[in-house]
Amino acid sequence: THLNFLPSSFGCPSGSGVGGACGGAMLTLTDRSWAELSTTIRLPEPPPAGGQAEAPEGGAGEAEDGTDLSLLLRGGGVLPDLFLRPQADACGDGGRARETIPVHRCIIAQSPDLQQLAEGVEDGGTAQVPMGRDALWQHVHAAYGLPSANHGAALRRHLLQLLSSGSFADAELVSKDGVCRVGVHRAVLAIRSDWFRAAFDHGGSVAHTVDVPSDLLVDFAKYLYTNGASEMDKLFEPPDRAVAVAMVADQLLLEPLKLRAVALLLECIDDENVCSILGTARLLSHEELYRACVWHMTRNLLTVSQSPFFEELVPPSMQRMLTHLQQASLCNPIHTNADLHDAREFLGMLRESLEEQQYRHAEAVERQREEEAELRASRLPGEHPRWKRVLGVNQTLTARANRLENFKGFIARQEQIFSQAESAEPRANEKLDPSRGAAAEAASPPDFTPTYEWQEGLPHQSIPPGLEVKLVLRAYGDTHAPGYLGSCNQKTTGTTEEGLDAAPAPSSGRKARIPPVWRLKLWVQPLKCFYRQDVRATTRVDEVLSGLEREFRKSPGWFSLALEDQSGLPAVVSSARVFDPDLFSSQTALRVMESSNLPSSCAVWGNEE
Secondary structure (H helix, E strand, C coil): CEEEEECCCCCCCCECCECCCCCCCCCEECCEEHHHHCCCCCCCCCCCCCCCCCCCCCCHHHCCCCCCCHHHHHHHCCCCCEEEECCHHHCCCHHHHHCCEEECHHHHCCCHHHHHHHCCCCCCCEEECCCCHHHHHHHHHHHCCCCHHHHHHHHHHHHHHHHHHCCCCCEEEEECCCCCEEEECHHHHHHHCHHHHHHHHCCCCEEEEEECCHHHHHHHHHHHHHCCHHHHHHHCCCHHHHHHHHHHHHHCCCHHHHHHHHHHHHHCCCCCCHHHHHHHHHHHCCHHHHHHHHHHHHHCHHHHCCCCCHHHHCCHHHHHHHHHHHHHHHCCCCCCCCCCCCHHHHHHHHHHHHHHHHHHHHHHHHHHHHHHHHHHHHCCCCCCHHHHHHHHHHHHHHHHHHHHHHHHHHHHHHHHHHHHHHHHHHHHHHCCCHHHHHHHHHHCCCCCCCCCCCEECCCCCCCCCCCEEEECCCECCCCCCCCCCCCCCCCHHHCCHHHHHHCCCCCCCEEEECCCCEEEEEEECCCCEEEEEEECCCCEHHHHHHHHHHHHCCCCCCEEEEEECCCCCEEEECCCCECCHHHHHCHHHEEEEEHHHCCCCCCEECCCC
């Protein structure tokens, strides 16, 4: 079995079954290679450990850092290659004593008694054990690190020794050119990563490509084997590895490792690296990291804009939006210096806050009128304390009404500012050199086009947000399999350069589709708020418009769904149109407008059934 890893141009670490310098393709991040990216994201070094000497690996200083493989024994075992049967007359519990115990040669090798019993037994065979069931289980549990307090450290040392020597290895982590490789054990990887387990459960041998820098390969394998804190810490030495670790952990479904990498990035965002980390957040689809980057950029826009990567990595439209968000944050009447990351969400928040305050103010005014009517009916004198309290409340309500009017004016100004920023974007694009635009379009790979059917993406394509994604696995003999190197019996180490060139382009290993039911989020221009509704491929536009009319109590035909065309004019979306993939891809540009305000010569988009 070969699990192909695409290394960068870094030299391959020595030892641990890895030899030679690793070549091959370089993983790109926001059109930048890993090697180039490492110069844009510099994280601070951790403080010194106070002069304490580092304990040797696997020594007494790490005795508390153990591990266990109890998951390998649950549910009948995971990928066992040997079965142990206890002695029949050692127990008096009938057939239960003769039940076989699934084990793994590579694990029981640390137990001399069990290893001796397994000698001479073929893979998948059963070994007769001259001991009772309970005694046999004690030996097996100890070999698998149970209980961890007593046997975890010994198992950890054994696993690292297995990884270093390659004994009993039944799979390889190999570079694309076949030079850099690490012998691994499928059972261990299967319980550490759902991605590996799905790959091995697919049946037979599998070939799949995972993008990982070669300088990370050995340390990454050690972490997979031990699942230990010290191995995880070593993955982030130096801290600049955090981006690469986050990307690998995201693809291999290692959530704890991904969270650790993202947490390190969150702690280390500064003026110099925030532009590059913003691109990482987009690739990971990590909302918290993205918000933190935008928040930092709005708070420190002057210094961030002086970074050499600001103009390169942040498009002009986002630069203008950051400027407006910074100004809006400073004068936000709800919360000064609030965390702002999106203009529309900001305007929607302001409008909802205004509506709530207006509603409460109207209730307070009504209660005040009732109080005054009651006082007049009771004919209390003007100097009565209740009249004084009413007059004081009236002054407070008047001041609140003035603040609400100022708040409305602030919202109107912000809407105008952000509206001008959006409308200026097409004009800015028109000023670009046409030859530069054509060259960029020819050089850039095609985007992933979502549909309601499952589609496999290419390695260079990023999956748009909002899609369902699943792992793609193929048999190793499939000529369309990612990283295919020939027949099943072909050795990776013997693969020629010509053979690699003749192989088909590797796959990203992911399929994606538009969810059968997805949440549509529309900006209602007349009311300055959002409207949300679940739609599917067969949902018609008129069904959404009917929902809008019911929600906001408007007459039929009051709303229209529009989309700005290339000239900047709104094009009405036909009410008979269904929410096909084109509408899904254009959902962020859709606007709900008042029908009476649309030009009479407005074009109709998608008027076919």
